[in-house]
Amino acid sequence: MDYDSLLELGDIVDIRYPAKGFIVIKPYGMMIIKNLYKLFEEQLEKDRHLPIHFPAIIPENNLRLEGEHFKGFEGEVFWITKAGLNELQDKYVLRPTSETAIYPMYSLWIKSWRDLPVKYYLSGTVWRYETKATRPLIRGREFLWIETHDAFPDQEHARTQINKDLEIANNVIKDRLKLDFLMFRRPDWDRFAGAVETYAIDTLLPDGKVLQIATTHYLGENFAKVFNIKYVDRDENEKYVHQTCFGIGINRILAALIYIHADEIGLRLPSSIAPYQAVIIPIGDVDEYVNKVYNVYANKYRIHIDNRDGITPGNKFYYWDKKGVPIKIIIGKIEKDNNTIEISTRSGKKERIDLGESLDKYLELNDKDLDYKMKIYDAKSIEDVGKILEIGGIARAPFYSIYKEGEEYYREIKEKFKAEIRGVRIDKDEKPEGQCIVSGRKAEHVVYIAKQY
């Protein structure tokens, strides 16, 4: 089913808000988002991150401090130049990302090796003045995300954190959300503004474009130097911290969930984030028994009773199927008389079980049905890349280099196919065979090429 219809019938967002790139997220969408936040925050806290809040506005001077970072974001920030009737002398921006909001404070907080590491996460909103076509949840001028900002005594610790970030992403996105993705090191020409290295997670949407849903950056000492984040180590040497930051695109993950798992009927949601894991649909006059069933399951599962009057059961089945509820619990006279419930899964399986029996099995079944694999094919030539992109896949190919010397060949791909080199796998060591499909040089990397959002 197409993306726009899914948003509409899933009651996820209302795109009619009259400001470009800004949308309303409706309760059903927001309930999913809250569950997404919870999954990630639990994992982050398990990895000893602490929650923090930072203001949404950043003074212009702070934003300017790291030159490359400023250059990267200057064109896409919302400026606050006037307040009330006053023109502001010192302007602000609405944060497009929070490095320059947070690091001046880190400079104040971090003094000694005893203060490290610092690992904080911020769940919140950022704003970017996107001028390209916006798309609900996929590219907006306002979006929800989580960003961590970590400071370590040295490079080694920082790099270890990057692996942990990717592990967290894997635990949630692959295991709990059932989304397939690839982890890349981005080519040099596609780094985060101000970062030494950028790692990213891409998933492939059904329309054949990849969507970046999370990134983690190794910032090195770049920001520490301009924001003066120094500590004294055990040997009384003054040193700059090494930093990482990890961004998790909540809106985009929601978009991917909706779009990738859907079928012809509508949404299909993994049980980990479904607003309702099961909906009770009563048939006939069985209120008392319905309440009994609800009480049996409500403290273990997210359960909703659909007791709307005057709507036929069939209509309710269809309604909740469209919204992607994993399990429907059907309760009528038969169930009441036998102290049972009927389970009907989103995938169409029906079974009558005893009241009190666990629903886990059916939720697991629901989630297992959601497993899918992205279309990735090997390209042995530049023509192959075209063919693979044509059918909406990701092309895997030997390429000269993801470092700056490879950029000119990347340009050729970009021009020819309007596609991007997403990078080299980091979860897997891939050795290229033969020649670069563009330059004919000896290939140093195996890269993945795809159209992107």
Next chain:
RNA sequence: GGGGAUGUGGGGUAACCUGGCAAGCCUGCGGGCUUUGGGAGCCCGAGAUCCCGGUUCAAAUCCGGGCAUCCCCA
């Protein structure tokens, strides 16, 4: 950033080119009756021409601007 197209009840659309009936249809929404084990039926009802200006006896329709959406190109 450049170009093109579009804007009609909550959603999808007809009428627009060639100005003129009470702005039609499907769906959704509210009420009533009848129903209820996989999208029920009948009756009633609420709900729209994006905004500002212009042309005209008359504008959803033509013109200008704004806003918004979609597509293509950089």
